[in-house]
């Protein structure tokens with residue numbers, strides 16, 4: 583068996599086409615969505631991600647507000663930039679690129695929840711826990727979108743998520759166990775005693791551990807969908823969590839690069855446009871976060 587491809591680049595291109603039209607419709611009402619980013623330091627991967635986000639914005643007509651701070655910037659300096667973006671009327675949504683090496687909880691808590699395009703503010707994550715509408719964190723939202731786009735069955739599926747980080751594993755578990763997704767999720771992590779025993783029973787495996795070749799063919803049930811969110815580097819190139827031989831066993835596989843990464847960007851753009859559309863409708867606060875699927 584050779585696995586079929588969960589193609590994130592194709593999905594991103596399709597989503598951009600849709601969003602470009604929606605941004606044009608907003609422009610006719612005099613509304614221009616503006617995405618702000620805060621980047622601390624010069625980590626090459628983070629810089630690439632932020633550059634890519636602004637390239638995407640330019641392609642679909644979203645205004646860019648870029649705040650790059652030098653390495654070694656203090657907590658107070660980053661928080662001052664957050665405060666500025668919170669009140670800048672041109673900035674309809676923004677994010678702080680992670681990791682910053684600073685107190686992330688304090689930074690995230692300082693963002694205006696109505697402008698929190700990553701869905702990582704405690705109020706928005708709390709809404710997800712409570713089953714209330716909220717903008718969804720971009721990578722998990724993108725994973726669900728990619729599975730749906732390829733009609734991989736989520737309802738009733740046994741899903742193993744590897745990694746309990748804030749941007750992927752934890753929120754993905756919350757999203758997939760909502761009634762609307764209805765999956766059964768096992769969240770594995772570095773303390774899991776026998777990872778293979780869990781993955782072998784899974785219909786869907788999502789690995790976000792950052793350990794190259796962690797998931798091997800013998801750990802995968804034939805026909806399962808395997809999504810690789812690993813971003814470790816070897817010789818400057820991405821070394822994903824999923825070993826190449828998994829493609830011979832899996833039914834579906836997300837390439838890396840070209841799978842989940844582009845979906846993260848697609849969902850970021852979606853969250854920016856949806857937030858601007860809500861604002862243009864003049865929605866009441868409770869109605870302002872409709873990104874739940």
Ligand SMILES: Nc1nc2c(c(=O)[nH]1)N[C@@H](CN(C=O)c1ccc(C(=O)N[C@@H](CCC(=O)O)C(=O)O)cc1)CN2
Nearest residue numbers: 631677678679680700720721749839840841843844846
């Ligand atoms: N504030 C946030 N910080 C981080 C997030 C996040 O969602 N919000 N997620 C990751 C990084 N990330 C977005 O910021 C991201 C990861 C990957 C890609 C992407 O398009 N990757 C390409 C390949 C890129 C390369 O060659 O290096 C791909 O997979 O094809 C975009 C965004 C951590 N921080």
